[in-house]
């Protein structure tokens with residue numbers, strides 16, 4: 001039996017990092033989940049258990065925490081680039097790295113400058129891939145939950161003997177947006193880019209009169225590309241969070257799109273990519289990230 005080692009990487013997943021920085025009595029809280037993965041000449045450990053090239057995942061974890069102390073964390077893209085470049089630059093066998101960071105949002109409680117309230121489950125995300133001296137950044141968000149109570153239709157689909165879905169020209173449209181956008185430049189203003197891309201997603205969701213969630217997805221991706229020239233490509237994953245009109249006729253009640261059953265599962269899952277015609281080659285930007 002002839003076999004060989006295929007692509008591999010290893011690291012410490014989901015390091016939970018919380019930092020507090022103090023400006024007098026005003027405290028600033030950051031809450032990140034950081035995952036590092038390293039690649040390179042790692043055949044020896046897989047084939048013989050020779051660990052001479054293996055930077056322990058424990059060391060990777062420690063580096064995340066030490067780096068958070070040694071310099072300001074900054075934007076998550078900057079922190080991920082700093083970590084990835086460190087591992088690739090410091091260890092001969094390590095030629096590539098992927099650093100994933102999710103940022104969890106906290107708001108201030110007005111009572112003082114050191115109390116916070118965890119907001120929604122929305123996460124700001126980045127995925128940085130390093131290969132030698134090259135770097136690619138894909139940023140985005142997850143679990144941005146949106147809903148509109150009108151301005152959504154769904155009809156005109158083929159019917160067969162299994163089709164029961166009634167056509168509708170007025171329904172609730174709701175989804176939990178996962179978006180990832182690929183930067184064509186590392187010179188971006190990461191914070192501004194995030195705020196404006198997010199705003200473009202929300203604006204497009206709200207203002208597109210939707211004939212399908214697919215159409216809304218395309219409009220949302222297009223809006224991000226129109227808003228931010230440094231973004232080359234947007235990938236969206238949109239679960240269709242169905243809201244079914246409850247049949248109240250058995251109680252002698254009419255239901256004019258007022259009472260809904262919010263279904264948990266199954267859900268439609270609409271996924272797609274919108275990219276500029278002249279988008280630069282993605283290189284390894286999507287390496288190990290979901291593609292569709």
Ligand SMILES: O=c1[nH]c(=O)c2[nH]c(=O)[nH]c2[nH]1
Nearest residue numbers: 154165211212213214240268
């Ligand atoms: O916007 C939609 N797209 C679909 O593909 C689909 N399929 C379905 O049953 N409902 C919907 N809604």
